[in-house]
Structures are given as C-alpha cells and as structure tokens.
Amino acid sequence: MAEGAALTRNDNGIAAALGVLKQQFGERFQTGQAIRAQHGHTTTWIENQIPDGVVFAHSTEEVSEIVKVCAAHRVPIIAFGTGTSLEGHVNAPIGGISIDLSQMDKVLEVNAGDLDCRVQPGVTREALNTHLRDSGLFFPIDPGANASIGGMTATRASGTNAVRYGTMKDNVVNVEAVMADGSVIRTAQRAKKTSAGYDLTRLMVGSEGTLGIITEITLRLQGIPEAMSAARCSFPSVEAAAKTVMAVVQYGLPVARIELLDALMVQAVNAYSKLDLPETPLLLLEFHGSEAGVTEQAETFGQLAEEEGGSGFTATTTPEERSKLWQARHDAYWAMLALRPGCNAVTSDVCVPISRLAEALTKAEGRAKELGLTAPIVSHAGDGNFHATILIDMKDEVQVESAAGFISWLNDVAIGMEGTCTGEHGIGQGKRKYLVRELGQETLDVMGAIKKALDPDNIMNPGKIFLS
Amino acid sequence: MAEGAALTRNDNGIAAALGVLKQQFGERFQTGQAIRAQHGHTTTWIENQIPDGVVFAHSTEEVSEIVKVCAAHRVPIIAFGTGTSLEGHVNAPIGGISIDLSQMDKVLEVNAGDLDCRVQPGVTREALNTHLRDSGLFFPIDPGANASIGGMTATRASGTNAVRYGTMKDNVVNVEAVMADGSVIRTAQRAKKTSAGYDLTRLMVGSEGTLGIITEITLRLQGIPEAMSAARCSFPSVEAAAKTVMAVVQYGLPVARIELLDALMVQAVNAYSKLDLPETPLLLLEFHGSEAGVTEQAETFGQLAEEEGGSGFTATTTPEERSKLWQARHDAYWAMLALRPGCNAVTSDVCVPISRLAEALTKAEGRAKELGLTAPIVSHAGDGNFHATILIDMKDEVQVESAAGFISWLNDVAIGMEGTCTGEHGIGQGKRKYLVRELGQETLDVMGAIKKALDPDNIMNPGKIFLS
Numbered sequence: 001m002a003e004g005a006a007l008t009r010n011d012n013g014i015a016a017a018l019g020v021l022k023q024q025f026g027e028r029f030q031t032g033q034a035i036r037a038q039h040g041h042t043t044t045w046i047e048n049q050i051p052d053g054v055v056f057a058h059s060t061e062e063v064s065e066i067v068k069v070c071a072a073h074r075v076p077i078i079a080f081g082t083g084t085s086l087e088g089h090v091n092a093p094i095g096g097i098s099i100d101l102s103q104m105d106k107v108l109e110v111n112a113g114d115l116d117c118r119v120q121p122g123v124t125r126e127a128l129n130t131h132l133r134d135s136g137l138f139f140p141i142d143p144g145a146n147a148s149i150g151g152m153t154a155t156r157a158s159g160t161n162a163v164r165y166g167t168m169k170d171n172v173v174n175v176e177a178v179m180a181d182g183s184v185i186r187t188a189q190r191a192k193k194t195s196a197g198y199d200l201t202r203l204m205v206g207s208e209g210t211l212g213i214i215t216e217i218t219l220r221l222q223g224i225p226e227a228m229s230a231a232r233c234s235f236p237s238v239e240a241a242a243k244t245v246m247a248v249v250q251y252g253l254p255v256a257r258i259e260l261l262d263a264l265m266v267q268a269v270n271a272y273s274k275l276d277l278p279e280t281p282l283l284l285l286e287f288h289g290s291e292a293g294v295t296e297q298a299e300t301f302g303q304l305a306e307e308e309g310g311s312g313f314t315a316t317t318t319p320e321e322r323s324k325l326w327q328a329r330h331d332a333y334w335a336m337l338a339l340r341p342g343c344n345a346v347t348s349d350v351c352v353p354i355s356r357l358a359e360a361l362t363k364a365e366g367r368a369k370e371l372g373l374t375a376p377i378v379s380h381a382g383d384g385n386f387h388a389t390i391l392i393d394m395k396d397e398v399q400v401e402s403a404a405g406f407i408s409w410l411n412d413v414a415i416g417m418e419g420t421c422t423g424e425h426g427i428g429q430g431k432r433k434y435l436v437r438e439l440g441q442e443t444l445d446v447m448g449a450i451k452k453a454l455d456p457d458n459i460m461n462p463g464k465i466f467l468s
Numbered sequence: 469m470a471e472g473a474a475l476t477r478n479d480n481g482i483a484a485a486l487g488v489l490k491q492q493f494g495e496r497f498q499t500g501q502a503i504r505a506q507h508g509h510t511t512t513w514i515e516n517q518i519p520d521g522v523v524f525a526h527s528t529e530e531v532s533e534i535v536k537v538c539a540a541h542r543v544p545i546i547a548f549g550t551g552t553s554l555e556g557h558v559n560a561p562i563g564g565i566s567i568d569l570s571q572m573d574k575v576l577e578v579n580a581g582d583l584d585c586r587v588q589p590g591v592t593r594e595a596l597n598t599h600l601r602d603s604g605l606f607f608p609i610d611p612g613a614n615a616s617i618g619g620m621t622a623t624r625a626s627g628t629n630a631v632r633y634g635t636m637k638d639n640v641v642n643v644e645a646v647m648a649d650g651s652v653i654r655t656a657q658r659a660k661k662t663s664a665g666y667d668l669t670r671l672m673v674g675s676e677g678t679l680g681i682i683t684e685i686t687l688r689l690q691g692i693p694e695a696m697s698a699a700r701c702s703f704p705s706v707e708a709a710a711k712t713v714m715a716v717v718q719y720g721l722p723v724a725r726i727e728l729l730d731a732l733m734v735q736a737v738n739a740y741s742k743l744d745l746p747e748t749p750l751l752l753l754e755f756h757g758s759e760a761g762v763t764e765q766a767e768t769f770g771q772l773a774e775e776e777g778g779s780g781f782t783a784t785t786t787p788e789e790r791s792k793l794w795q796a797r798h799d800a801y802w803a804m805l806a807l808r809p810g811c812n813a814v815t816s817d818v819c820v821p822i823s824r825l826a827e828a829l830t831k832a833e834g835r836a837k838e839l840g841l842t843a844p845i846v847s848h849a850g851d852g853n854f855h856a857t858i859l860i861d862m863k864d865e866v867q868v869e870s871a872a873g874f875i876s877w878l879n880d881v882a883i884g885m886e887g888t889c890t891g892e893h894g895i896g897q898g899k900r901k902y903l904v905r906e907l908g909q910e911t912l913d914v915m916g917a918i919k920k921a922l923d924p925d926n927i928m929n930p931g932k933i934f935l936s
Contacts, residue, residue, distance in 0.1 A: 179914065189883070189906060192819070192852055196895060196907065349663075353579065383659075439655075
C-alpha cells in the first residue's frame with residue numbers, strides 16, 4: 001500500500017537542503033541507503049518510503065536550525081524516535097529529512113516532590129524507569145515496545161495500564177516544541193493544573209509530528225505502589241471475559257491492568273513462552289495499592305469473574321510469577337508472528353465504549369473465522385480497546401485483500417458503535433480514510449485549518465493524518 | 469477596569485443582526501437594559517460591558533442559525549451559561565449578541581455501563597447530579613458555584629475534588645460545537661480513549677467561547693463510592709499545613725478533597741457559618757473508597773499531619789457532620805464578603821508546583837499584611853492551586869491600586885515558580901496580560917494563529933484570552 005501519492009516531491013529544495021545540512025552537521029548527517037531505509041516505516045504491511053537524509057540532532061537549537069533549513073527550501077521534515085509506530089508515521093512519501101532524536105536522550109530533571117520529570121524526546125520509557133529506579137517513582141505508560149517518550153507523546157500512546165493511569169494525554173504536563181518556522185514554544189508551565197489559554201499541550205500530544213517537533217516533555221510520575229499483585233482467570237468465551245471486565249469497570253475496581261487474550265492468542269503465548277494456560281479466553285490482571293488493598297481487589301475480582309463463569313482464578317504477589325505472566329503478555333506480538341512464520345502482522349486498534357466490547361470482540365472473532373484469517377486478539381479491555389492482528393503472507397493477493405477488507409469492516413463496526421479506529425496507535429498513513437469516516441469532513445476541516453495555520457507549507461510530516 | 473478598548477464596534481452590523489434575530493426569535497430575543505446588563509459580567513471588580521441583545525437558544529440548529537447571522541454581519545457572539553465566571557468572560561467589550569444557553573438544559577442520555585452521559589450546555593452541575601441520583605453515579609467536578617456544564621467546559625473548570633478526579637480536561641469525552649461559520653462538529657466519538665487525529669476536545673475545553681459555541685458535552689461519570697468520610701485538622705502555620713499536603717501527595721494518599729484555609733479564612737467561616745473551629749490554618753479533607761479504605765486513609769493522614777504539628781484531627785463518617793463542614797467551605801465566598809460588608813471581592817487563582825506551595829502561601833500572606841489588605845486564602849492544596857481574595861472598597865482608589873499591585877505581584881511570583889496565573893478560572897479579560905508573561909509571545913502567537921484560522925473575523929467572544 002503506497003501512501004501519499006497525491007503530494008508532490010520538491011527535488012530542487014531537497015537537493016539544496018541536503019547540501020546545507022551536510023555542511024552544518026558533517027558526520028551527524030547521513031544519506032546512506034541502509035540508514036535511510038531504517039528511518040522509513042519498516043513494520044507491518046505499509047511500504048517503506050525512505051527519507052533523503054537523516055540528521056541526528058543533539059539539542060533544541062539544532063532541531064530549530066534543521067527546521068529552518070527545511071522551511072527555507074520547503075522540504076518535508078519527519079521526526080524519528082525508535083521507529084516502533086505501526087501506521088507508517090515515519091515514512092517519507094515525498095522524501096525529505098528525518099530528524100533522528102534518539103541521541104537527545106537525557107533525563108533533564110526529576111522533581112520528586114512534584115511527581116514530575118522533564119526529559120528529552122529520545123529517552124525511552126525503559127530508560128526513564130531505570131533512571132527513576134531509586135526514587136520510589138515510576139512512569140506508568142507502557143505501550144509494549146520500548147518506545148521513545150517523544151514518539152509516545154506524538155502518537156498519544158497508552159497500553160496495558162492506561163485503565164488505571166490514563167494515556168499520554170493525561171500524563172504530559174507540557175512540551176517544548178519547534179514549530180514549522182523554527183520558533184520554539186513551551187505549551188504550559190509545570191503546575192499540576194492550568195486554565196491558561198488554549199490547551200496546546202494536548203494539541204501537540206497526538207499531533208504525530210504534523211504541527212511541530214517535540215523537543216522536551218514534562219511528564220507526571222507515580223509513586224511505586226506499596227504492593228502489587230497479578231492474577232489470571234480463564235473464561236468459556238470472549239463474551240464472558242468481556243462481561244467480567246464490564247462488571248469490574250461498573251464496580252469501580254481500580255485495576256492497574258486488565259488484559260483480555262482470546263483463545264487463539266493464548267495458544268500462541270503458550271507455544272512461544274512455554275506456558276500451559278488453558279486455551280480459552282483469558283483475563284490477565286494487575287492490582288496496585290496497599291497490601292490490604294490489593295488483596296481486597298483480587299478477592300472482589302474473583303467474585304465478579306465467578307459470576308461470569310470464570311475458572312482457574314490465580315492470584316499471586318511474588319515478583320517472579322508476576323513477571324512471568326506479564327512477560328508472556330508483552331511477548332504477544334512475537335508469539336503471534338511465530339504462529340505463522342514468514343507472515344506479516346497487520347494490526348488493528350479499534351476502541352469502543354465498554355458496553356459494546358463483548359459484542360465487538362464476538363463479531364471480530366466471527367468475521368475472521370468466516371474469512372479464514374488467522375487473527376489473534378489482545379485487548380486492553382478496561383478501556384474497550386483491542387487489537388485483532390492478522391497474519392498474512394504478503395505474496396498472497398487474496399489474503400492481502402481479505403485482510404484489508406477485514407480491517408475496513410472492523411473499523412466501520414467500531415465507528416458504528418460510537419468507537420474509534422484507533423485507541424492508541426494513531427492515524428499515520430494507514431488510517432487516514434477511517435478518520436474521515438469516524439469524525440466527518442467538518443471536523444477534519446477544523447483539523448486541516450489548524451494544520452494550515454501552523455504549517456502553511458505542509459513541511460511537517462506531510463501525508464500523515466490528512467488524506468490531502 | 470474597562471477592557472477591550474482596542475477592538476472596534478461594528479454599529480451597522482449589529483443593527484442589522486438585531487433586526488434579523490428579532491424576526492427569527494421573537495420573544496426569545498431580548499434587548500431590555502436589565503436583561504442585557506445581567507448578561508454582561510456582574511461579579512468581581514471588572515466593569516459590566518453589556519451585549520446589544522440576548523437570544524435564548526433551544527437547539528444546536530438554532531445556535532448555528534444565530535452564529536450564521538452574526539457571521540454574515542461580523543457581529544460578536546458571546547456564549548452565556550449561568551454568569552458565574554470570574555474574569556469577565558461574558559462581557560461584550562464591543563457589544564454583540566449574547567447566546568443564553570440556560571434553556572438548553574436536557575440530560576440527553578446516561579450510559580451507566582460506560583460511566584458517561586451526554587448533556588446540553590445549560591445543564592448545571594447540581595441538576596446533573598440530581599438527575600443521576602438513583603443511578604449510583606455522580607459527576608465529580610465541583611467549582612463551588614452551581615455553574616453550567618457548558619461554562620465549566622469552556623473555562624476548563626475544576627475545584628475542590630480535582631485532586632482526585634481531575635479537571636474538566638480529564639472529564640470531557642467529546643463536545644459538539646458550532647464553529648464561527650455556523651458549521652457543527654463533534655470532536656470525538658464516545659470511546660474511553662482515542663488517538664484519532666488532533667485532540668479537538670481538549671482544544672475546545674478551556675477555549676472560553678473564542679473558537680466556537682459548545683452545544684453538547686459527553687462527560688465521564690464516577691460510581692458513588694461505597695464509603696466517604698471527612699476530616700479536619702488545624703496547624704500552627706500555613707507552612708505546616710502545606711507541608712502536610714506535600715506529604716499526602718508524596719505518599720500517594722488518594723484523598724478526594726484536601727482544602728487549606730488560612731487563619732483569616734477560618735475566622736470568616738466561623739463568623740458566617742457559626743462554627744467554632746480553632747482560628748489557625750486548617751486542612752479540610754474528604755476520603756472516598758471502601759469502608760476499610762477510607763478508615764485506612766484517614767489514619768494515614770492523621771499520622772502525616774501529626775508529623776507537621778497538626779492538632780485537633782477529627783474524622784467523621786456521618787453525612788450530617790460531613791455536610792456541615794463542607795457547607796462551611798462552600799460558603800467561603802459569602803463568608804469572605806461578610807468580613808467587609810459593602811466591599812468587592814477581587815479574586816486571584818494562581819497554581820504552583822506542589823513543592824512550592826508552602827513558600828507561595830507564606831509569601832502571599834506576608835505581602836497582603838505588608839500592604840494592609842484583607843485577603844483571606846483558600847487553597848485546593850492538593851493541586852497547588854490557591855485563591856487569595858482581596859476585599860476592597862472600589863471607591864477607595866488607594867485600595868484599588870494596592871489590590872491591583874498585589875494581584876500582579878502574586879501572578880509574577882507564581883509564574884516565577886513555574887506556576888500559572890490561573891489554575892481554574894481561565895483568562896477572560898482579567899488575566900490576558902499575565903498569560904503573555906507566563907507563556908511568552910511565541911506561544912501566544914501559536915494560540916493566535918489557531919484563533920485566526922478558526923475565527924478569521926474575530927466574532928467569537930472577542931477581547932478574551934488575547935490582548936489584541
């Protein structure tokens with residue numbers, strides 16, 4: 001699927017910008033084929049569209065200089081963190097410059113008294129948590145991949161414990177960003193709340209590099225809970241598992257994670273991680289709180305699960321057992337790929353109101369079966385978010401078409417349930433047409449007017465979010 | 469303080485719009501002096517600037533029609549809910565039309581399974597909670613006044629329990645809004661989380677009527693906790709009280725409310741509500757959770773308070789005692805006014821990182837004393853937000869100047885501590901110059917570019933947020 005064909009490549013501008021950047025950045029400016037290819041999209045089934053050059057930036061000032069060069073020559077500029085996005089966000093459909101921010105990887109300050117920290121965009125979430133290890137604090141957002149904080153901010157990422165701690169939207173206090181003219185802004189101060197003008201912080205969170213390059217992020221942190229426990233429970237159907245999740249939400253049980261795996265996903269995990277979980281739909285949970293609190297939560301969950309026919313409920317507080325279970329969940333992507341070696345993974349990312357989750361999961365499972373597709377499902381069930389990931393042989397045109405049809409159908413189902421085509425992956429290239437279906441042209445026009453106002457020459461990550 | 473002098477009044481356009489609206493809306497269009505005056509700003513010390521006419525809208529379609537009339541004639545349009553804003557948000561510095569949304573007061577749906585509801589903007593927070601009474605759910609945001617949900621959304625309101633439940637930013641799922649050209653958008657679907665394009669929901673929350681008129685709001689709801697308890701504790705100084713709050717935040721104690729009153733405020737409350745609280749700085753708390761949970765929380769709080777010299781710690785779970793304490797807190801505004809009958813209340817609303825709260829409060833108390841100002845303080849201390857409210861005789865020019873100097877000084881102190889000039893009241897007219905000091909011209913230019921893109925003729929609530 002080649003994306004962005006409607007945009008026009010600016011050969012002269014690109015040649016000029018390459019010359020200037022080579023002179024300014026020397027060895028930190030690279031144009032080798034391999035490194036350029038690595039900076040285009042290299043996961044899922046979206047085609048790799050490579051930039052013309054890659055600059056490794058070391059400071060906000062440098063990012064501003066690079067943007068100014070690109071602005072002067074009307075050359076696309078694409079921010080790159082770790083390249084783990086799933087919707088073609090780092091592709092260069094009409095070429096341009098990739099700004100690699102991975103070397104801007106400093107934790108600039110930790111304000112333990114305020115439960116916040118300020119980091120450069122190239123800091124990864126694992127590196128941040130390693131840095132915080134002795135402070136009694138942690139950064140909760142966990143999208144699975146060891147993504148960069150900059151990339152997570154730009155895509156409004158979330159993951160397994162958003163049900164308790166929210167998404168990047170809820171955990172970014174402010175950002176510093178370089179705008180399309182090279183100017184540098186900070187979107188807010190460091191107070192915990194503010195009513196000071198338009199919420200530019202939230203506008204930049206999830207803007208996917210199309211409005212500016214995020215060069216610093218102030219994040220909220222959490223105290224490491226006194227106690228954590230994990231639990232798992234098997235169910236006769238995804239419907240029963242999803243109904244249990246609804247009951248948990250209704251009850252107001254403050255679970256830290258509540259993940260649903262369908263039977264096929266459990267099979268994959270068993271095979272890959274050498275476990276012997278019952279091969280029926282599974283809920284995997286984590287509780288955070290006081291010692292008494294987590295025990296109380298696990299007990300309450302056990303009762304709610306039993307009412308829906310849950311069995312094999314196992315709670316544990318030993319770190320080893322907890323890690324083993326969650327490691328298996330984190331390896332789910334690799335486990336899926338191992339189900340059909342040599343295949344590509346085509347991800348979906350719908351999110352529906354929790355009251356519709358059981359129905360949406362049941363429909364998705366049924367439709368995949370009808371189409372003969374291998375499409376294991378994992379769900380951040382407490383948020384109504386799930387990923388049916390189709391494993392296809394890209395050389396088999398029938399399969400490719402069938403997968404495309406499934407994704408389109410699933411997005412329509414979710415949208416029809418007042419849900420979204422993306423709970424956490426973002427729009428990128430892959431979901432642009434679904435965004436219009438979801439929100440309508442009037443709403444897209446408002447987004448487009450903002451884009452045009454802040455980036456009149458469309459140099460900031462062109463060909464993403466918007467169809468034209 | 470007359471605001472908005474730089475804008476130009478469009479007499480011909482206004483005359484034309486008045487004619488059209490009179491014809492279209494008949495009795496629901498009013499131009500009487502009293503009703504117009506009531507629809508300008510009537511609290512605090514900001515001058516009342518009245519609109520030329522008031523339309524009582526009944527539907528989104530009508531709001532769209534009204535906006536189209538105003539757009540055609542380039543006439544200012546100002547949304548009005550209950551008129552409880554504190555920074556001149558509903559003033560009409562160059563005249564125009566006030567759209568009164570108080571009759572759009574229907575709760576359109578409650579989705580108990582999803583913990584959300586959809587309401588019209590004129591629903592007040594008390595009316596919503598009355599509507600929800602039998603559902604086991606409640607809407608937590610409580611700014612004190614019985615404000616409309618539309619107004620609370622437009623100003624990014626919060627209040628006493630934001631420390632636990634967040635602000636309007638965190639509790640609005642999506643809005644429907646009429647934009648400056650009369651088009652109607654919905655900013656997002658109803659899923660609990662989304663990465664679908666720019667976060668227009670958060671852009672509209674806190675936009676103060678300057679980007680569009682909010683005509684529907686989907687809100688998150690909370691389950692009514694199994695148990696609630698209240699507590700109070702007195703301290704030898706605001707510093708000791710604030711340090712206790714810091715300890716509570718550090719500990720991660722999930723207090724539902726933690727309010728700080730300085731000694732002068734306690735005196736005012738005692739006098740007004742006929743209580744006999746010790747007239748030293750006071751913390752007033754509320755805990756939500758399970759029966760065991762609230763007991764555990766209150767005990768932990770008691771220990772933390774004791775370490776800072778807290779005394780007279782009293783916890784209670786009876787609804788009567790709880791209401792009595794909180795009623796006194798809610799009446800704080802009237803209690804303050806009763807301290808100096810006939811005076812005006814000049815509010816401030818700074819919010820600082822929690823680590824700086826003790827210092828900020830101490831400085832504010834000291835400065836007011838130096839200047840001979842009566843300025844009792846209440847603080848949503850868990851968020852680092854506080855209001856020093858100066859009681860002045862508007863006929864005494866020295867006092868007025870002194871109050872203006874104090875407010876300016878206090879905002880600079882907060883900004884210097886990486887805080888904000890407004891935690892929850894918004895910018896309106898009164899804080900426009902502080903917004904620039906706080907965020908810098910580059911950031912204001914980005915806000916201005918968005919405003920210009922979405923409202924090129926500056927008809928949506930002109931003279932608010934921006935100085936020019």
